[in-house]
Amino acid sequence: MKTLKTTLLISTMVLIASVSFSCKDGKKNESSNTMNHEMQKESTSDTKEMAISDSQDAKAEAILSDYFNLKDALVNDDNVKAKKLGNTLAQSLKSFDISNFSDSKKSELKDIIEDATEHAEHISESDIKHQREHFKTLSKDVTDMVAITGTDNKLYEQFCPMYDGGTAWLSTKEEVRNPYYGSKMLKCGKVQREIN
Numbered sequence: 001m002k003t004l005k006t007t008l009l010i011s012t013m014v015l016i017a018s019v020s021f022s023c024k025d026g027k028k029n030e031s032s033n034t035m036n037h038e039m040q041k042e043s044t045s046d047t048k049e050m051a052i053s054d055s056q057d058a059k060a061e062a063i064l065s066d067y068f069n070l071k072d073a074l075v076n077d078d079n080v081k082a083k084k085l086g087n088t089l090a091q092s093l094k095s096f097d098i099s100n101f102s103d104s105k106k107s108e109l110k111d112i113i114e115d116a117t118e119h120a121e122h123i124s125e126s127d128i129k130h131q132r133e134h135f136k137t138l139s140k141d142v143t144d145m146v147a148i149t150g151t152d153n154k155l156y157e158q159f160c161p162m163y164d165g166g167t168a169w170l171s172t173k174e175e176v177r178n179p180y181y182g183s184k185m186l187k188c189g190k191v192q193r194e195i196n
Helices: 001-073 079-092 102-122 128-149
Strands: 153-162 165-173 190-195
Touching: 001 079, 001 128, 001 165, 079 102, 079 165, 102 128, 128 165
Parallel strands: none
Antiparallel strands: 153 165, 153 190
């Protein structure tokens, strides 16, 4: 009888211990599942933010690309192409969404984009001399925009001391090709600074 009581006692203790361990494992799995679910939600949220950020970056890069194409048309003295590219740039600027920036940056970007859009639109309907006048302010606007949005590309801010008391523009190449004088003074200017 004593052996039976001892066996029952040991069996009960083993049963309690195994239930206790399996409950702990169950809680561990439950907490692990909860943690995985939370991490997955965070990851999804991060992915959405990255997608918005990537989309935003793509639109900022599209603006830069349109700007550089316009600059090249002016370098090549191509009034007709510059008109088309001015319109393209105006549309890119209008589609830029500033909602993901801080309030102070939104205000700055809104002003920059409105001004740049106006100059791009003037370029789309002007003779080449007038296009170049508007390109001066447009270049300043795009440079200010890049200071806020950033860029993955290495850019060169170039400067011509001869045009309108001194004027800057952005380029993807270090070699100077002057959009303000085109073929008249193609290499007039210097690299003022590198961006990125």
